[in-house]
Amino acid sequence: MQVSVVGALICTGILAVVVYMRWSMITALIASLAFGATSIGTITSLGGSSPLIFTVFDMLVILAALARRGIWRDIGAVFVRIGAAWIVCALMIYVCIGAVLFPRLFAGQTSAFVASRTGRGVYEAALAPVSANISQAGYFILGGLTFLAACLLLQRSGALADIRRGFFLWFSLHVLMGVLDLLGKVLGAGDILAPIRTANYAMLTQVTEAGFWRIAGAFSEASAFGAESLAGLAFSYVYWRKTGSKFALGLGAILFVLLLMSTSSTAYVGLAIVSVPVVFSIVKSLASGRLRSAEALLIALLPPLLLSAMAAGLFYPHFFDPVLQLFDTTVVNKLTSASGQERSYWNYKSLQSFFDTGGLGVGLGSSRASSWPIALLSQLGLFGTAMMAVLLAMLVRGLRGSRGRIDPEVDAIASSVRACALAALVAASLSSGSADPGIVFLIPLAVVLVSRRLPDDSAVGAPARTLQHSRDSREDVIQSQVGTVPGRV
Template sequence: MQVSLIGLSVFAITLIVAYYSRGMLIIGLVASLAFGSTAMMTLTSLGGSSPLIYTLFAALLVMAVTARRRIWLDLGNVFGSIRPIWVLSALMAYAIVGAWFLPRFFAGQTSVFVQSRTRMSVVEASLAPVSANISQTGYFILGGLTAIALCALLLHTNRIDQIRRGFFLWCGLHTTMGLVDFLGKSSGAGDLLAPIRTANYAIITGAEEAGFTRIAGAYSEASAFGGVSLACLAFCYTYWRKTRSRLAQWLALTLLVLIVLSTSSTAYVGLAILSIPVAFSIARSLISGRIGSDEILIMTLLACGLAAALGIAVVNAGFFDPFIRLIEATIINKSTSSSGLERTYWNVKSLQAFVDTSGLGIGFGSSRASSWPIAVLSQLGLFGAIMMAILLGVIFRGLGRYSARVDLETDAVATSVKNCALASIVSGSLVSGTADPGIVFFVALAVISATRVRARSTGNATRPLLEQRGARRRQGSWDVAMQRS
């Protein structure tokens, strides 16, 4: 095991900031996601796996909840009131058993893609137990335990404000480091964030695409930065639409600019997918005649941008040629490039492995795909994929009808976290090679599940009461006006 002093220093600084933000473990856990290539150590016994600093925050959160004197009562409340937690627990057990049993039972019966220690690249090999069976399953189990621990805390005390501050700190750090990376490379200063890239990953931060410098932020490559930027943009945009927060508005605009400049095909395709529900929402508002000021702002900005682009094209016909080459390289010709063909082949072989194992799967971490749904299907099999789909359905449903039973802030935070998790799933569906949906998925599962339970238990909640009081005040004002008349 090799310890990274820089990684430990970043962890300590994040812990101190989270402590003074009055939510050390929850805020620290979410904020630490901004450091996507900062590891505290490298585990040579597990094939060089290097846990990022968020894993220590997650482990501390789980241990803190476990050490509570009322732990059994908390667990009873969680399992007694949140049915999806039973599905999550069954999926965790299935992942552990499958990671050990399946690659041994089906050894040599199909081919998979694994990380080669000697060649430092992904190679095709016959199915066999690998170190990733332990490391990736461990990350997944840690995420599941984090969701259970968060449910216990959120059911006991309303900590939605800590969730909000944690996500804003994460988005702020991610945006800031993206700007630092972009300005450093654009000014010729190089990779200013190189000292904090301590993870044992393939670091691809100095690459260019069609003459444009690729933005990686605090991550190992532009694709990872683009995927996380989509998740942060979804959170900030949703929170802005719900609350008209100026902070969320400016973060969303800055993240949108960074996504455009990132040269990441994942970010571009993901942004196009996420724009579809936004376009439908605006169209529905136009048809119903209930368009809001924020939607007018969005359409105005789009119109101004289009008019500016047309004006520039008229004055200088070749101005957009570099951007056209960028779009061609990252989107249009991406599927026919060597990397695109390679990743397509990974997905084809992963689906073949699912067929070769009669739908049982090859075990968590046994192979690498290039799409999260395909990785889930090939590694967890049909049974595991069904359980994962159930959990994804819980997040997609969100608060549902219970949104009317919680206060506006809780509704805004829960909906923003939900959309953040769904955006991360969209980006993962484009490039992710593992069946692990990521820690944001588990945080969103806990926030939504616990909030629904609290809304059910409170019965008449804050928003209906406020509406009733407002109605009584309006009725009283009407009565006074009638008496005066």
């Protein structure tokens, strides 16, 4: 393995900050997700695979969980109390078997789309074992172990505060690098973040769309940046709505602006989709006469924005021409473009491979699609898709149905990370080529499932229990999970 100096330096910097601030390793893991194109090195034996720096922190989080006292008792408690742990383990086993067996079992019987390491992009070929079977399966196993580690670490004092801190740090870094990337291009300095993009990806960073610079941030392309901006916007909005945090409001506003300026079709369509429940909630509140302050603020902002847009269009008739051209290019005519037709073909052939393999799939990493649900079916088959659907249903359910009272701060953290994961899945459903939902899905799932266990299982007002049936009072348990943080982030 050839170690990336830049990747190692960034890892060292994140570790130094975490150690100095006395934060946990899971905070560092979540923050490292902001570096979406920074690898820790290149593994030549796997066809030049370049694992991203978050994999380093993944392993450190797993080691931190294993170093706990009474680890076997804690692991037993997780598997007894959280049924999703069994499903995740079953998925890991199935993915490993499928990645090794299915490409060989169905070799030559269907087609696959393989990413070239020699600059040919993605090309169609007969199904056969590829290095991505090993690398993608490794990512999936690492994600599954991180889920189990998160379930263990969330029993520790201050764990939820570390989760909250990690998400805010992640999206703050994301905003910083998005702004730097845009400023560098607008001011003529070029791609100033190119040195930190060390992954062995095709970098589509110096690109314009309808006269607008595409924002890539620390990612390889604008689509990935827009998808992460959408996830961050969902997280910030829900946390602001639950707590009234001014920092979350400001962060969300900047993410919204960056998302609009990203020129990403994935971000625009995803924003329209995630806005539906927001609009539905506001209409429901208006109908019931119980409008919340956050909803009232959103409604109050609409008239001045509309008036400003009308005034700009009246005094400057061609003011919105570039914006309309951008919308036409990225949304209206996206499917008829060469890129849209190519991705539609990927999805069509991926669905065909699902039927060609009798519903078993071609194995994780064997091919790629352009939609997460289609990638699930084509790579993991019907059985893997069914297990993933159960996990998704658990995440969608959230804290609904929990017995007893949920502390407001626990509710805010769990609900906001859940919204982040769901928004990320919306973006993945529009453009992702892999069946692996990643730790952006698995860590919020762990937070939601563990948070459901914080109240007592018997009656409201009875002492709350953690997974180990702590004798502490409800307030002590909630406080130990959320942590003592002066004020709100």
